[in-house]
Amino acid sequence: MKRGHKQLLVVGDRVLVAPERGESKTKVGLFLPPGVLEKEDVRGGIVVALGPGQPLPPPQEEQEPWKQEYRAGRFMPMQVQAGDYALFFRKAAIEITFEDEQFLVVPYGAILVLVREGRAKDRKVPDELPPEI
Numbered sequence: 001m002k003r004g005h006k007q008l009l010v011v012g013d014r015v016l017v018a019p020e021r022g023e024s025k026t027k028v029g030l031f032l033p034p035g036v037l038e039k040e041d042v043r044g045g046i047v048v049a050l051g052p053g054q055p056l057p058p059p060q061e062e063q064e065p066w067k068q069e070y071r072a073g074r075f076m077p078m079q080v081q082a083g084d085y086a087l088f089f090r091k092a093a094i095e096i097t098f099e100d101e102q103f104l105v106v107p108y109g110a111i112l113v114l115v116r117e118g119r120a121k122d123r124k125v126p127d128e129l130p131p132e133i
Contacts, residue, residue: 001049003099010051013108015080017045017093018101042112043090045104046083053077054108078108085115 001008001016010016020043053075080086092110096103 001098003101006099008049008098010049010105012051013054013076013078014051015047015078015086015106015108015111016049017086017088017104017106018048019043019045019104041090042087043093043104044085044087047080047086047114048103049082050078050080080108080111080114081116083117087112087115 001010008016052073056074056076086106088106089110089112093104093106096105
């Protein structure tokens with residue numbers, strides 16, 4: 001993610017999230033103090049950037065470690081994509097400020113669910129669920 005002349009790189013299996021602002025009022029119009037929102041266990045936000053994934057060791061069957069492919073980094077890809085809405089454990093997230101903007105760095109393992117706009121290409125769930133019996 002670039003801002004001006006600086007670039008923010010996410011490493012490993014971490015995800016950079018622009019946090020969602022919590023509701024400061026109840027449905028009836030009462031204002032909530034900031035401490036109430038901090039007690040929630042789950043938080044949400046839009047995924048802005050992500051790291052390459054979990055590093056994998058070199059292949060064991062490779063017999064020629066001097067080859068360039070042997071030293072190239074290999075990573076297990078993540079399911080998350082930039083633009084997804086992620087729900088994650090609040091206590092696992094770390095707050096950072098980059099160019100006067102607040103972000104959260106969330107480990108991949110702390111993400112509970114993703115909401116993605118559009119349809120996935122390799123979707124295996126049918127469009128309509130069968131009627132309940």
